[in-house]
Amino acid sequence: MKIVVLVKYVPDIEIGYEFTGQNTLDRSGAGLLSQLDEHPLEEARQLAEALDDVEVIALTLGPDDADEAVRRALQMGADAAFHVSDPAVAGSDAGATALVLAKAITHIGDVDLILTGAESADSGTRLVPVKLAALLGIPALTGASSLAVQPGGGAVTIERDEDAATLTLSAPLPALVSVTDKANEPAYPSAKAVMLARRKPVDELDLADLGVDASLVGAGAARVAVGSVTPNPPRAGGRKIPADGPDAIGQFIGLLREAGLV
Amino acid sequence: MWYALPVIGLLATVVGWSLLAWRVTSYVRGFRAGAAELPGSRTARPGARTATMLREFLAHTRLRRKPLVAVAHWLTMLSFLVLVLTLAQATGQLFSPSFELPVIGHFAPYAWLTEFFAWAGLLGILVLIAVRLVASRASLGRGSRFFGSHQWRARYVEATILLVCVAVLWLRGLEAALSERGAESASAELLFPSTAWIGSLYGGVTDAALDGWIGCLALFKILVSYAWMVVVSLTPTMGVAWHRFLAFPNLWFAKRPDGAPALGGLEPLVVGGQAVDLNDPATPDDVYEHLGVGYAAELTWRDLLSLTTCTECGRCQEVCPAWATGKALSPKLLVGALRDHAWAEWPVGSMGDAATPLVGGDAPWAVSPEALWACTTCGACTAICPVGVEHVDHVIDLRRRQVLGEAEFPAELGGAFRNLERRQNPWGLPGKKRLDWTAGLDFDVPVLGETVASLAEVDYLYWVGCAGAFDDRGQATARAFAELLHRAGVSFAVLGTAECCTGDPARRAGNESLFGDLAAGNVEVLNQAGATKIVVTCAHCFNSLAGEYGPFGGHYEVVHHTELLADLVEAGRLTPGDLPDEPLDAHGRSVKPSVTYQDPCYLGRHNGKYAAPRRVLGAIGNLELTEMASAGPNSVCCGAGGGRMWLEETEGTRLNQRRADQAAATGAGTIATACPFCAVMLGDAVAADSGSGTQVKDVAQLLLASIAGEGTP
Numbered sequence: 008m009k010i011v012v013l014v015k016y017v018p019d020i021e022i023g024y025e026f027t028g029q030n031t032l033d034r035s036g037a038g039l040l041s042q043l044d045e046h047p048l049e050e051a052r053q054l055a056e057a058l059d060d061v062e063v064i065a066l067t068l069g070p071d072d073a074d075e076a077v078r079r080a081l082q083m084g085a086d087a088a089f090h091v092s093d094p095a096v097a098g099s100d101a102g103a104t105a106l107v108l109a110k111a112i113t114h115i116g117d118v119d120l121i122l123t124g125a126e127s128a129d130s131g132t133r134l135v136p137v138k139l140a141a142l143l144g145i146p147a148l149t150g151a152s153s154l155a156v157q158p159g160g161g162a163v164t165i166e167r168d169e170d171a172a173t174l175t176l177s178a179p180l181p182a183l184v185s186v187t188d189k190a191n192e193p194a195y196p197s198a199k200a201v202m203l204a205r206r207k208p209v210d211e212l213d214l215a216d217l218g219v220d221a222s223l224v225g226a227g228a229a230r231v232a233v234g235s236v237t238p239n240p241p242r243a244g245g246r247k248i249p250a251d252g253p254d255a256i257g258q259f260i261g262l263l264r265e266a267g268l269v
Numbered sequence: 270m271w272y273a274l275p276v277i278g279l280l281a282t283v284v285g286w287s288l289l290a291w292r293v294t295s296y297v298r299g300f301r302a303g304a305a306e307l308p309g310s311r312t313a314r315p316g317a318r319t320a321t322m323l324r325e326f327l328a329h330t331r332l333r334r335k336p337l338v339a340v341a342h343w344l345t346m347l348s349f350l351v352l353v354l355t356l357a358q359a360t361g362q363l364f365s366p367s368f369e370l371p372v373i374g375h376f377a378p379y380a381w382l383t384e385f386f387a388w389a390g391l392l393g394i395l396v397l398i399a400v401r402l403v404a405s406r407a408s409l410g411r412g413s414r415f416f417g418s419h420q421w422r423a424r425y426v427e428a429t430i431l432l433v434c435v436a437v438l439w440l441r442g443l444e445a446a447l448s449e450r451g452a453e454s455a456s457a458e459l460l461f462p463s464t465a466w467i468g469s470l471y472g473g474v475t476d477a478a479l480d481g482w483i484g485c486l487a488l489f490k491i492l493v494s495y496a497w498m499v500v501v502s503l504t505p506t507m508g509v510a511w512h513r514f515l516a517f518p519n520l521w522f523a524k525r526p527d528g529a530p531a532l533g534g535l536e537p538l539v540v541g542g543q544a545v546d547l548n549d550p551a552t553p554d555d556v557y558e559h560l561g562v563g564y565a566a567e568l569t570w571r572d573l574l575s576l577t578t579c580t581e582c583g584r585c586q587e588v589c590p591a592w593a594t595g596k597a598l599s600p601k602l603l604v605g606a607l608r609d610h611a612w613a614e615w616p617v618g619s620m621g622d623a624a625t626p627l628v629g630g631d632a633p634w635a636v637s638p639e640a641l642w643a644c645t646t647c648g649a650c651t652a653i654c655p656v657g658v659e660h661v662d663h664v665i666d667l668r669r670r671q672v673l674g675e676a677e678f679p680a681e682l683g684g685a686f687r688n689l690e691r692r693q694n695p696w697g698l699p700g701k702k703r704l705d706w707t708a709g710l711d712f713d714v715p716v717l718g719e720t721v722a723s724l725a726e727v728d729y730l731y732w733v734g735c736a737g738a739f740d741d742r743g744q745a746t747a748r749a750f751a752e753l754l755h756r757a758g759v760s761f762a763v764l765g766t767a768e769c770c771t772g773d774p775a776r777r778a779g780n781e782s783l784f785g786d787l788a789a790g791n792v793e794v795l796n797q798a799g800a801t802k803i804v805v806t807c808a809h810c811f812n813s814l815a816g817e818y819g820p821f822g823g824h825y826e827v828v829h830h831t832e833l834l835a836d837l838v839e840a841g842r843l844t845p846g847d848l849p850d851e852p853l854d855a856h857g858r859s860v861k862p863s864v865t866y867q868d869p870c871y872l873g874r875h876n877g878k879y880a881a882p883r884r885v886l887g888a889i890g891n892l893e894l895t896e897m898a899s900a901g902p903n904s905v906c907c908g909a910g911g912g913r914m915w916l917e918e919t920e921g922t923r924l925n926q927r928r929a930d931q932a933a934a935t936g937a938g939t940i941a942t943a944c945p946f947c948a949v950m951l952g953d954a955v956a957a958d959s960g961s962g963t964q965v966k967d968v969a970q971l972l973l974a975s976i977a978g979e980g981t982p
Contacts, residue, residue: 019691019692019699021697022692022697022698022699023699039691192680194676195672195676195678195683195686195687196676197672197673197674197675197676198547198557198560198672198673198674198781198782199557199558199560199673199674200676201547201782202547202550202552202554202557205550250956
């Protein structure tokens with residue numbers, strides 16, 4: 008069984024991010040593998056451990072720096088990786104991204120299962136997985152909090168936790184599943200896994216290799232335009248009552264009273 | 270029938286010595302089968318090693334906290350050496366009751382020595398028996414240092430020594446009686462000064478009966494001694510008996526030739542006697558199967574020797590803060606488990622697939638993960654061990670395997686590792702905020718590469734540390750220290766955003782790979798900056814920068830901020846004043862500011878620095894320093910070391926609360942410390958007790974407050 012895990016190299020947005028003049032995210036700083044993508048990687052690793060003959064391939068579309076994400080994916084259990092990188096891709100919208108990824112999946116060939124994170128940590132549209140499945144003509148099961156592949160590999164079953172109920176969904180393979188952070192606790196790679204990752208093959212591809220017309224991708228081909236980006240003002244600092252100051256508790260309760268909370 | 274005496278005696282002699290020889294051989298084979306140590310690490314400076322061994326043998330420095338036991342043990346120990354010849358004497362007496370050792374048999378000083386040490390040994394062992402009985406009484410439960418020790422093994426050894434001493438004295442009394450009846454009666458007073466009175470009790474027995482008494486008692490003594498030999502030979506894990514031999518080589522092969530405890534900087538990861546570089550692609554694959562210690566076969570020969578030497582005296586257990594707060598970890602039980610595991614799979618490494626993992630396995634000797642991760646690496650156990658067991662290194666070796674090999678460790682630690690990887694600090698805060706602590710200072714902190722072009726322009730590089738950069742209390746300390754440097758006219762610069770975690774939390778948690786990345790990165794930055802003199806406000810940073818960066822090419826003169834401050838005060842460049850008085854007491858009298866000082870483990874026990882912070886505090890005019898019951902080398906951990914800062918503490922009571930209570934017992938209104946981790950832990954503990962009013966301050970903050978006269982900052 009061949010599993011492709013989509014991974015994305017993102018800016019470390021948890022510690023803050025900035026925008027460029029072209030209304031895109033400033034990606035010049037240090038980035039990392041999107042934390043949300045660790046969950047599908049871990050899911051694939053567990054499937055490979057539980058089932059026979061599973062090959063896990065990490066696939067990323069991103070700049071040269073995205074090597075970092077590829078390396079991490081290989082440390083986390085992927086057997087091989089494909090890294091699609093082309094200057095023409097910069098500024099692509101979700102549709103173009105899905106198009107390139109679909110071509111890459113076709114290039115890899117005989118893929119049974121595509122795993123993705125619930126969303127990308129930076130743009131967070133959640134569009135790419137479904138668009139990709141549509142382009143490939145395969146079913147998409149989104150938001151999996153758990154995942155099981157039938158023995159023999161004929162179908163995949165997921166559970167999706169919704170507010171009102173938990174759904175059990177299944178689809179025949181090949182299929183695409185997006186995995187949430189509830190699905191697992193990603194394992195920290197051992198030193199041996201890190202060492203072995205250095206030897207795993209990484210295929211570098213560009214648009215020409217995939218036969219994608221460059222005019223269909225990039226900022227120019229985006230069908231959705233970002234009109235403007237206005238960063239939210241930083242949150243006003245809350246009031247700080249030093250714990251070792253005079254009557255800290257009294258002040259705190261006073262504030263709660265003022266706010267009508269007690 | 271008297272022929273039976275020598276026959277039985279000689280049979281016991283042959284069995285006893287044969288088994289002992291077999292066991293000694295098997296020990297040597299067993300130890301030699303252990304994994305290799307880093308070449309030279311256990312043999313360099315043989316002169317210092319010999320001096321250390323003799324010092325611990327004759328001066329018992331590590332027993333100083335129990336002086337009665339020290340004296341009793343010293344006498345008992347020497348009596349074993351002196352009285353060994355009485356075994357030969359007794360063997361001769363099986364053949365002839367009047368047998369005397371050649372040459373020295375009639376030598377009065379030998380006789381006096383024998384009698385003195387027979388009485389001394391008797392007295393010593395009675396004291397030790399009493400101490401064990403009192404210290405292991407059931408009502409103490411876990412509070413006993415002997416909890417979990419093999420008590421019957423110890424009692425058997427004690428009984429043997431007691432019986433041997435009694436037999437020696439009794440026999441001498443009978444010998445005195447015998448010599449009274451012979452031609453040499455005049456020498457009885459001289460040769461049996463303290464035992465002749467025993468002989469006088471036998472005035473009425475016949476000569477034949479006296480001979481019979483001597484023969485039987487000699488046989489009894491011999492059987493007691495050889496029974497001991499048989500028992501200990503068949504029980505290789507009986508350190509309480511074997512330490513009398515193994516402690517000598519174990520002390521000689523100590524990690525620190527000069528006898529300092531095996532603390533401070535850790536050794537690099539070693540596999541097969543070679544330091545391992547996990548970032549070097551040329552490192553052979555099979556090395557990755559043996560990172561750290563996961564199986565008994567991976568214990569080094571010194572590990573095996575050290576584990577086997579453990580006497581189960583429980584001093585380590587008694588001082589372990591994890592054990593004292595109800596955790597699964599006891600250093601003694603951990604060592605005992607490893608030892609039993611190793612000898613159960615003897616000869617080490619021969620078990621192949623049948624071998625079981627040392628941590629978390631099903632074997633009855635397996636170390637539980639809870640125990641392994643409860644260790645704060647405070648080093649109290651290692652510092653107090655009289656026979657030189659290196660507990661902290663054992664813990665680190667086991668953790669290294671769990672992290673690097675098995676990727677099995679508490680989940681919270683994964684978060685800290687990821688933070689260190691991504692943002693180079695365990696808090697996971699953005700590196701660009703590293704200079705936030707400087708806000709509010711009325712001078713500009715010089716930053717290398719911005720306001721300072723080269724470190725050659727300044728006296729010191731101030732290594733702020735992640736706590737100084739990101740933690741509220743740490744920031745306050747950093748500001749106070751920078752202000753003091755500024756006032757004293759000491760020029761300095763900081764690295765600013767180029768600074769990263771030293772890697773201490775990763776290394777103590779077993780993540781040698783991550784530590785290596787951080788250390789190599791820091792050394793590159795420091796060397797590029799031309800750093801030579803570095804001052805740090807964090808005891809953990811101090812330990813790494815001063816003691817662990819050598820193998821990465823980082824050699825610096827590192828001083829702790831309290832050392833620099835003490836020098837500045839004594840040189841007159843800083844003039845401490847008074848701190849504000851505490852609130853008036855019940856009688857309306859003024860109360861001087863009372864302070865107690867918490868020795869950070871990584872400044873004190875790990876690096877031997879106890880004086881500098883006290884010199885600073887002592888210079889503050891009206892400050893009353895009250896030491897805690899356990900201070901200095903006996904100080905108790907706050908709970909943050911060994912990566913525990915980043916782990917939940919769910920088992921038992923909290924370490925920081927216990928230490929804060931000990932501080933409160935001094936009546937001091939302020940706990941001074943010299944490490945941001947201690948400040949966080951103790952600060953949290955006193956904050957949890959809102960009525961206490963105790964405050965936690967770094968030494969630098971108190972010094973600045975006394976100078977500024979503006980109250981405590």
